[in-house]
Amino acid sequence: MSSYKIMIVEDDVNIGDMLEEVLKLESYEVTRAYSGTEALMLLEKGRPDLILLDLMLPGLSGEELITKFNGILTIVLSAKSDIDSKINLLKKGACDYVTKPFELSELLARIEAHLRLMKENSYQSQPLDEGVIKAGEIMLDTNLMTVTIGDSEVSLTRTESAILNILMLNPNRPIGRSTILDRISESTPDCTERSLKQHICNIRKKLQQMDNIDHIEAIYGIGFQFHES
Known part of the structure; x- marks a missing residue:
């Protein structure tokens, strides 16, 4: 079973519910935040291994929020598909960018790939x-x-x-x-x-x-x- 913790930062309840259900079926531990402010409050209680981040959030936007994640793997989920938006988010710290609507199987594969690379790097680069x-x-x-x-x-x-x-x-x-x-x-x-x-x-x-x-x-x-x- 997976011991990885994933935080979903998404104000759309239906999308968030769908993601939570699928991730739990894959044995991930899931936490939910519905706004940028709530995400920061959850981060004070514990650091997830990966964050799924929507951009259009109440309060702090995803663009503002991502600079406060301090190196946590972050996959942006957004309807914005232009290359400038993608490059901007990658520059700010995102490890990946998935355009809505997306295939759940592809998203799960990307999550697994980034977590696997993180695990490999944790052995290669250790304090x-x-x-x-x-x-x-x-x-x-x-x-x-x-x-x-x-x-x-x-x-x-x-x-x-x-x-x-x-x-x-x-x-x-x-x-x-x-x-x-x-x-x-x-x-x-x-x-x-x-x-x-x-x-x-x-x-x-x-x-x-x-x-x-x-x-x-x-x-x-x-x-x-x-x-x-």
């Missing part, structure tokens, strides 16, 4: 001690602001360390520029959208000098993606 994470052969110490590959070690700036930390905690998953900037805003407020590209470039060079592998890929229109090898 060791506080401030230290490892992805493949790469180890980042955010306290010392150093990154190690094998016997080689280089120093990072505070901003570079914060950016690499986010990317390494989300291996093989595109992370939007705005998502990166939002998550490092408190610790490194000096980083801007204009300077982010240069910081990424510096990190790529430092890693590549150690093992001749380009570990960070630029995803056109979205952001960046970390590869451990």
Whole structure:
């Protein structure tokens, strides 16, 4: 049986009921929120593994809400089908975008695929001690602001360390520029959208000098993606 927890954020009762019934048949644990405010209240009580998010919500809209999910896998469910809307939501942190109306079998397959990838990544990229994470052969110490590959070690700036930390905690998953900037805003407020590209470039060079592998890929229109090898 699945132990994964899924939150449905949908104000349409009929759609929400349908999703809840199908997900429970697949042995997922389900919670429901009917507005953006209610979703935030539920998040204070517990963090789900994945969120199904409608955009047209009372109170906080889905676009506003998604920036507050702090890295939780989020599949947007929306009648908006234009490419700009999809790109905008992916930049803000969505892992997928499903256009209404949708086939339940396809949605279930996408949910399963994202949760499987999350599980695989949790083994590949795990915190060791506080401030230290490892992805493949790469180890980042955010306290010392150093990154190690094998016997080689280089120093990072505070901003570079914060950016690499986010990317390494989300291996093989595109992370939007705005998502990166939002998550490092408190610790490194000096980083801007204009300077982010240069910081990424510096990190790529430092890693590549150690093992001749380009570990960070630029995803056109979205952001960046970390590869451990």
